[in-house]
Amino acid sequence: MRSPVIDAKDLNLIFETNDGPVQALKDVNLSIERGDFVSFIGPSGCGKTTFLRCIAALEHPTSGSLTVNGISPEEARKARSYGYVFQAAGLYPWRTIAGNVKLPLEIMGYTQADQEARVEKVLSLVDLQGFAKKFPWQLSGGMQQRASIARALAFDADILLMDEPFGALDEIVRDRLNEELLKLWATTGKTIGFVTHSIPEAVYLSTKIVVMSPRPGRITDVIESTLPKERPLDIRDSAEFLAIAHRVREGLRAGHAYD
Amino acid sequence: MKKSILPILTVLAAIVVIWYAGAVWLNSQWTYDQAARAGVEVTFSEMVSDTLTQARPVLPAPHQVAKGLWDGIAGQKITSKRSLVYHAWITFSATMAGFGLGTIAGILLAVGIVHSRAMDMSVMPWAIASQTIPILAIAPMVIVVLASLGIKGMLPKAIIAAYLSFFPVLVGMVKGLRAPDAMQLDLLRTYNASDAQGFWKLRLPASMPYLFASLKVGIAAALVGTIVAELPAGATQGLGARLLSGSYYGQTIQIWAALFGAAILAALLVLVVGVVERITLKRKGMAQ
Secondary structure: OOOOOEEEEEEEEEEEEOOEEEEEEEEEEEEEOOOOEEEEEOOOOOOHHHHHHHHOOOOOOOEEEEEEOOEOHHHHHHOOOEEEEOOOOOOOOOOOHHHHHHHHHHHHOOOHHHHHHHHHHHHHHOOOHHHOOOOHHHOOHHHHHHHHHHHHHOOOOOEEEEEOOOOOOOHHHHHHHHHHHHHHHHHHOOEEEEEEOOHHHHHHHOOEEEEEEOOOOEEEEEEEOOOOOOOOHHHHHOHHHHHHHHHHHHHHHHHHOOO | OHHHHHHHHHHHHHHHHHHHHHHHHHHHHHHHHHHHHHOOOOOHHHHHHHHOOOOOOOOOOHHHHHHHHHHHHHOOOOOOOOOHHHHHHHHHHHHHHHHHHHHHHHHHHHHHHHHOHHHHHHHHHHHHHHHHOOHHHHHHHHHHHHHHOOOOOHHHHHHHHHHHHHHHHHHHHHHHHOOOOHHHHHHHHHOOOOHHHHHHHHHHHHHHHHHHHHHHHHHHHHHHHHHHHHOOOOOOOOHHHHHHHHHHOOOHHHHHHHHHHHHHHHHHHHHHHHHHHHHHHHHOOOOO
């Protein structure tokens, strides 16, 4: 049996705040297989971003076990085994788009020739070929976010963690990027963890939907999607899609029944 | 540009008119005293023309200052001790030396403060305290102490200029090096970047706009520091010395000419920093 890429057992995370301890994650159990596209959905404060940050070793669980590629998240971070896309593109304004994509490659010590080749490759993956020499302010918000995805794809990490990457974009742009993200996932075969607020987005993209609820942050439902891998945008009108969306909505409602 | 020229000229004209009126008013006492001593009456127009042509007026008229300035700049050989260009050069070179020292000190201290909590706690209060001491009080002491050690000439002046100019650079750079937000720092952590990489690739470039803003303040402060340092030294060279000798001998026109010389020099220095800023930021894609 193949071991899961990400494996969480009885994970707890308690933040000490001025108003007393806050249980951000409670008894989280989850395993993610290689090649999965996993969405985390839930209202604010449900711990979906916190869980993603735990995987990235940007937060540290208080108790429980968590492995990434079979090693601890901290070791995985040091081994540069994931790319992380934040809610804002966060491109450096003093670097061109190509320069921004090159940033992780420079830090990780890729050769000059390798850097050039990789930049060209990932910029064409996100459909930004002609924009290598532009500066971020010359691009729209959606293009900037695509550049930040290219930046996360530039180095050899087989995990891609995305924290509400399209949250700040309008719905039309978001639809396009969702479609492109699915293609990207199909061509690269990466394991993707994706945090979102949007039910249609989660259902459209995922092979596995993790429904979470707040106070304390916990998993209320894990839904294995029955949708085919090939997903045109109009699949969202199919009965199957609506049934899954309904189950997600029920899960979110159940989470709220506690308070 | 064309739109702004009219208001600028209007303000300038108003200042000149008020200046002339002030000159007539402040210098008239001398004219009346002289007339009373000679036992003659002066008409209003005689009084006005006299107040604008006195050799040592209380307030020199604009055209007298302009003439003094022109004489000082263009009327002398630039190696002459009467040349404002010569004195401005002396002040300028000390200013630049002090500005350079101050900038380096400010940047190094800021780097230390941002990277070490101990330095953050210990250096910043002293830096702030250093600026609460009037420079006029500390400058003579520095000059005297250094002179007793045999250090004279440009270096003591540069040290005082640096004393004033390091502070804005320090404050600006601390702010600038801390400008990257939590997300940008997290991004570097996901790359497992070292502190040095974080500094060279993120913190330093992010601080550039802050650095230039504080360099403009710093270079003007360095000029003030240099001029103040030239006052107590018994110096015979530099715009400060020119101010002082003017006040010794009641040469008000000379004082005002030196003052304007200093102001023009300050404006030029800030302008040059501004041009360097625009070129640098444009090349870095940070200005449009």
